[in-house]
Amino acid sequence: MLLAILLVAGLAAAAGCTPAATPIEPTETAEAIVHAEPAFLQVVVKPAGASVLVDDRAHGVTPLSLSLPPGKHVVRVEKSGHQTLEQTVVLSSGRQAVVEGSLADVTSPTLTIQLFPEQPTPASNWSSI
Numbered sequence: 001m002l003l004a005i006l007l008v009a010g011l012a013a014a015a016g017c018t019p020a021a022t023p024i025e026p027t028e029t030a031e032a033i034v035h036a037e038p039a040f041l042q043v044v045v046k047p048a049g050a051s052v053l054v055d056d057r058a059h060g061v062t063p064l065s066l067s068l069p070p071g072k073h074v075v076r077v078e079k080s081g082h083q084t085l086e087q088t089v090v091l092s093s094g095r096q097a098v099v100e101g102s103l104a105d106v107t108s109p110t111l112t113i114q115l116f117p118e119q120p121t122p123a124s125n126w127s128s129i
Contacts, residue, residue, distance in 0.1 A: 038067040039091030043077060044100040050079035075099050081107040 043052050043064045050062045053076045059066055062077060070093040078084040082103035089097050 036070050037094040039070045039093055040096040041066045041068055041073070041075070041089065041091060042096060042098045043075065044098065045077045045085060046102045047079060047082070050077045050082070050103055052077055077101075077103065079103055081105060 041054070043062055043066070045052075045062045048062055052059050052062060052064050052066075054066065054068065054073050056074075056076075068091055070091050072088065072090050074086065074088050076084060076086045077099070083106050085099075085101055085103055087099050089099060091097055
């Protein structure tokens, strides 16, 4: 088998054939992925102190600035007693996106009832007693 390979290689060389050496150039897409700059996300949502999750991973509390890989991300902002805010953002390399808004208060209103003891009504005519 080895003899056959050497024979074919020798015949190809004698005929002036050389192996093709075409270099493979990286595509712009591949180059962009390898050398992508981070993207930036700023989350400004009230009330301050709300938890920020990006792609279901906790990143801190509002207000918050993050450096993330470019691409599509799901941003969720939540705080107890408030409606959750969820927004999908597409981040570009080297650019900044902002998620802003307010979380609506969804706590149930409370009603306080205070009972006062019945007040005696003053007699209009004390002289009759």
